[in-house]
Amino acid sequence: MLEESAAVVVYGMERYLNALGTVALVAPMLGLIGAVLGIIDVFNDIRFHGTGDANALAGGISEALVTTAAGLIVAVPATIMHRFFNGRINDADSDARTGVAETGRCAARRSQG
16 A cells, blocks of 8 residues: 555656656757758859859858857756656656555564554
8 A cells, every 4th residue: 555655756756857868858959950951052153153152151150050059058957957857757666666665564574552
C-alpha cells in the first residue's frame, strides 16, 4: 500500500518531465534548421546578386545567427531545469523507498515483539 502511494507521487512528479526533456532536445535542432535556412538564403543572394552586395548577404547571416541563438536560449535553461527536476525526483523516489522499507522493518519488529 505504501509502495503504491509512493509510486503515484513519483509518477505525478515525472508527469511533465518528458515534455521538458523534449523541449531541451528539440530546441537546438530547430535553431539549426533556422541556421541552415539562413545560409541557404545567403547562397541564393550570392547566386542572384553576386558577392559584392554585403547588405543582401547580411540578412541571411543574421537569420542564421538569430535562430541558432534562439534555439540555444531555449535549450540551455530547459536542459538545466530537466536535470534539476530529474535529480529532485530521483531523490524523492529514493527517500520514499527508504521510508517504505523502514516502515516495513518497524512493523515487522512490532509484530514480533
